[in-house]
Amino acid sequence: MKNRLRALDAPLLLPVLLLVLMGTLTLYSAGRGTSQANLWLKQSLWYSLGFVAMVYIATQSPRRIFRLSLLFYGLGILGLVAVFVIGKKIGGAQRWIAVAGQTFQPSELMKWMALLFVSHRLGLHPPEQLGGFELVKTSALVLFPMLLVLKQPDLGMAISFLPILVLIPLLKGMRTKWVALGLVLTCAGGFVAWNKLLKPYQKQRVLTLLDPNADLQGTGYQINQSRIAIGAGGFFGQGFTAGSQTQLNFLPVKTTDFVFSVWAEERGFIGVLLALGLFGLLLTRILEIARSARTIAETNFCVGAACILGLHLLVNVGMVVGVLPNKGMVLPFFSAGGSSTLSYFMGLGVVMAVAYRAKLK
């Protein structure tokens, strides 16, 4: 066990542990006096499980992990398909499968499986030998599960697959024609999405962002209440378990999507500064590991992991303060949820395995 713990990367572990501590406290405060009073305990259990999984993975050889990546990818796709067959419908979306009394969301894990497999494939050859056809095939590996997730429907989750594609410019650089093609594809995709794919409630969310006061009781209600909570926190915050917006339930979905508003209300700008600083250190450390990685596949994975975490951070934290549309994207280490917690720690485990190998060299 001592050996295993040596595999942990301290500069990566420290911000994670601090964020997890902050997240647990926030969940305790948010759940107080509601039916979710014990949620923080349950979430602590998930953190522990995740920690164990992270330690285990960190001691594995990255090479072995990548060799098995096709298998993992296949299992992930099976999981997504299973959602359609035996999945549980909650609130109009079929995203969960029930295992032993727990609901599990395969799409959370699928993100990391896709990243793993794509990193591996793109690492098989030196970057300059990667042809356009290979890139298209790789993109398809990302887009296929993404479409499955979009079908559930789960727009936020589908979008969180996109950071994996950052690996292409990472390896091939930003060429004008790529950027142009990307822009054209984004516009076309956006057009199709707005007219064909997006559900009315999703469109409403985008419109709400443009004018939060237009519909105070509908979608705007949530963001409006969240902004009030954040603003009421002021510089020093209202104090632990003393945020009026949180404790009086004006703040909606405060244990998942809007958990950061609880933190911001009770801990103020100081708390926000601390949390975002830790996130920054965490991401920087992951990118640092990416730099020192021995193989391209390892680099790929670390960069992809940083981008996935970074996107979640940006979208969730930006959404609750009202600068980005409400996408239903959770905040790592804060939002309650078993599948996502486990997935993040497993992803971090791989990153640590990479760091450990690099150190051993």
Place this chain on the structure above:
Amino acid sequence: MLDGRTRTLIQKRIEALKFFVWIGIVGLLVAYGWVQLVKRREMQELALRQAVKNRTTPASRGIIFDRSGQKLVDNRRALHLVIQAEELPGDSRQVQDLARMIQRDPDDLKRRIALSRQVGGNHLVVLQENLDDAGLAQAELLRARFPFLSVQVAPRRSYLGEDLAGHALGYVGEVDEKLLEKEPARYHLGEIVGKGGFEASRNNDIRGVDGQRRILVDHLGREMALYGVKDPVPGRSVYLTLDAGLQQVLKEAFGPENGAGVVIDLRDGGILALYSSPSYDPNIFLNRLSQEMVQRYLRNPVNPMLNRVTQGLYAPGSTFKLLTALAAMEKGILKPETVFYCGGHKMFYNRDYRCDGAHGSVNLIQAIAHSCDIYFYELGMRLDVDDINAAAKKYGILEKTGVDLPHEAVSRVPSRAWAKIFRPKEPKWYAGETISVVIGQAQNALTPIALARFYGMFATRGKLITPHLLYGFRNEQSGQMDLFQSPAPRETGLDPKIWSVLDEGLAQVVEIGTAKASKIPGLAMAGKTGTSQVTTFVDKAHYAKLEKKFKDNALFAGYAPRENPQIVFAVVAENAGFGASSAAPIAKKLCEYWFVNRLKNPLPPPGGKLPDAFKLEARKEEGEGVAP
């Protein structure tokens, strides 16, 4: 595995990513800084405003008793289903579901919610009023599904006599938006105020002072903490001068017929009975949500909402002859012993005028007793319309009586000036018209209460009293009544000699005259019958064929007992024919009760169903535990 160049490139790109990470974090910090540092006050204000509420605790209005302490209006505790959250969470689908479950129009409900949100503050949207047991059970089911609902306890008026004294008591309802705009400091939205009758005229005395609770609420409007409380001060209990028994007699005397009657205590002007038929049941107006019955009242062509006693304008018929006699004697053209000959009919201004009979040679007293029209036509030949108008002004007919009821109408007696202003097509007054005025037809229009006050002037030998309903306020410390100081009567300076003649004439009316059928053994009553035309007709055969609503109005005004008058009364029976046969008997019933039966066997309190009503009430209070 990698050549140095590619590795350097990738590392450069990773460095760029790091840069973007910090750019993103700084961007987020700017956004949070804006909301948390710059907009802090505004956001804290918003948080406070939605969490801290001042909720009104409605005060109960004063209980109303009759003069002997019988309860006429009580308060009960009513339960209402309300939306207590001002900010309804979630989308409007919840409102849609709610509307469907309580069978309300969703758009109407949304509009009401929007209105109350616009006004803000402490006005809760009432969904269902006055819940009974079944309604309460359903409300609890609804509350389980829609936690933003609550059951609120509020005082509610209960008019025990139902339509016994609708016009006198009036009714209550939510304050009008117009009044709210005019006096925003005085009223608040949703406040219950008096809207008619005594409830309106004395609203400020009996309304009490609403209490307030300063509370912390959660997103569903549920009370989480109490910061401060100001208890409501109930309104003052009040005694009316009405006598419930006499009121009952008056009401029953009218039965289904339309009309108006009022009995006034001559000592202080206190109104002993005031009834306008058809009456209304003020309980109907308590339902803010179901307006069906209210609309039925408002659309009724007979107009039950009109208080015929204070707002009904009737041609007074022969009851007016006393004023004619007054005017003639004061002008000096009439002496008590002046005799005219009545042959049953006579030509005046080239038209044949009839009398009810051929009275022969009659003096003034006889003319009053038998209501001889020819005698007064003769006076009309010698009087100018302005003489009559001046007398009407002098003896108080042309002014408001000052009764403490809202919207009293002013009586009218024509004059030349009146013709000029109000009859622009026919501004000239013709002497021939005066002939009709002297016997109380034509343009004369008196309210029954003004008529009663005028006859009260004869009973008091020249004093004009101010009729009023307020007897006094209950002093909560002593349990006694603080008596209302009635306004001093106005002296008219009636010549005692003239008075004694007219008094004698009025006594003769009942003794041997037109109203002798209504004589009560042992009680000397003085009064005058009247019959006023509603429409013109050719002869008796034509009249018999007329529709009921075109038949004559019957009147009787008088006082009793003659030697020591205590009460004055005026009765109008609409479309009932002769005053002697329809209105005088009502006056007889009033006097019989007031002077004889009341002392022996007073009528039971209003609302005979009272015990049952209380039982129902007790059951409801047991279920109170479920209310928050």
